[in-house]
Amino acid sequence: MNLVKTPEGQQAFKERHADLSQRLRSAFLLFDGHRSLVQVLEATSALGVVKDDILALVDRGWLATRESSAAASASKSGSPSLAPAELGLDVGQKRYQKAYPMAVSITGALGLKGFRLNLAVEAAMGYEQLVELAPRIRDAAGEKAYMPLHRALFEADA
Known part of the structure; x- marks a missing residue:
């Protein structure tokens, strides 16, 4: 069974909810689907x-x-007026799914230096939020470590 974080879970994580102990936070971070x-x-x-x-x-x-989680998001976006936008979201979602583990790995490898950036990456819930963090990741990790992530986020064949 593959589990993913829900928006409510992301919010609890961001707010450091008391029921989400440090050991559970560590496990929570690993659930990526x-x-x-x-x-x-x-x-x-x-x-x-x-x-x-x-x-x-x-x-x-x-x-x-x-x-x-996929069924819930599909039922929420069941409006027919969203149909053209869904094509763009699909590409963004695919890029996000490919780039997210890379971003987590890159920021995780930074150790304490990248702790806050790693938390920001973990909190990114979509392609747009990950793109917003890309310059910070590049600055922190360096161009060489960042390039695979850049390709996954921005190149058409990614």
């Missing part, structure tokens, strides 16, 4: 995160399955 529940539990087992902790986040609405 690509990693399975088992993979996240394995990665955070040393922190003491167990399946019940993750299921509690799902119950609170801070995490959702990738499928239910």
Whole structure:
């Protein structure tokens, strides 16, 4: 089961909600829709995160399955007037899905120097927000480390 962060979960993360302890914050960050529940539990087992902790986040609405999250966003944007814009969003979404893990990796590799930038990347919920952070990532990481992210964000074949 692959889980993703919900907007409510992102907000709780940003506000450092009391129910989201440091060990759960670490696990929460790993849910990107690509990693399975088992993979996240394995990665955070040393922190003491167990399946019940993750299921509690799902119950609170801070995490959702990738499928239910996609269905919810599709039902919210069911207006026929949005049809032309959805084509552009689809390209942006694909670029975001490819660039997001790169951005997290680049900013994570910066250590404490990039901690706040890493939090900003984790909070980015779409292509546009990630594009806004691109100059800061380039400045912090350097041109060489940034170039794969630039290609993923801005090149047509990305």
